[in-house]
Amino acid sequence: MTSTQVAREPLIRRVRRKAERMFGPAGIFFKGFLKHPAMVGAILPSSRRTIEHVLSVVNWDECRLFVEYGPGVGTFCRPVLEKLRRDGMLIVIDTNPDFIAYLQKTIGDSRFVAVHGSAAEVEEIIRANGFEQADYVLSGLPFSTLPEGVGPAIMAATHRVLRPGGAFLVYQYTARARELMGKYFPRIDKGLELANVPPCVISWGWKD
Ligand SMILES: C[S@@+](CC[C@H](N)C(=O)[O-])C[C@H]1O[C@@H](n2cnc3c(N)ncnc32)[C@H](O)[C@@H]1O
The missing domain is CATH 3.40.50.150 (Vaccinia Virus protein VP39)
Known part of the structure; x- marks a missing residue:
């Protein structure tokens, strides 16, 4: 792992956890987007x-x-x-x-x-x-x-x-x-x- 990756890892994990706690299903969806952006393809669920x-x-x-x-x-x-x-x-x-x-x-x-x-x-x-x-x-x-x-x-x-x-x-x-x-x-x-x-x-x- 490069030094940039080491520095970014904890921040991404923290954002995922925070989003999940704050926004319920939308947070879980956003967490899924951060993990697999190309497969999820959207940051918010449909209206x-x-x-x-x-x-x-x-x-x-x-x-x-x-x-x-x-x-x-x-x-x-x-x-x-x-x-x-x-x-x-x-x-x-x-x-x-x-x-x-x-x-x-x-x-x-x-x-x-x-x-x-x-x-x-x-x-x-x-x-x-x-x-x-x-x-x-x-x-x-x-x-x-x-x-x-x-x-x-x-x-x-x-x-x-x-x-x-x-x-x-x-x-x-x-x-x-x-x-x-x-x-x-x-x-x-x-x-x-x-x-x-x-x-x-x-x-x-x-x-x-
Ligand atoms: C844009 S999201 C759809 C979200 C949801 N249906 C909505 O309306 O809010 C795309 C979803 O497709 C899933 N996905 C991507 N490739 C897939 C595949 N080959 N087969 C089944 N699901 C897949 C992703 O994991 C993600 O949950």
């Missing part, structure tokens, strides 16, 4: 307006399996569970073990399963939970900073896993994910949410 906007296309009566990639500290999980039918299931997948442990500790709902893994493994993960297809998949993944090849693998697996008529709901801070999405989802509806830090681009990709 309430973003959540409602992204979920506005979902037909909840027909939703038995809802999957979320990159739930972070669960900003979308609680609103999804509020709307989800009683016999529905929400499976969330995140590569950050701290976020998964936090969700397992704080969300006690029998319809909720939090899995530590990559979104690219969605097919194996839903099969292990008794499903062959998903009705909706939601993503807050930072597609532009994911390692090489991971974005296309996730898009392809998501297209395979969705039932016909199902949708991939994607919110991002740039429109770049939409270009990648267009290769797998020929029909994409577009939206923009300004009441978010930073404003976000929303894409709803439909499986025909």
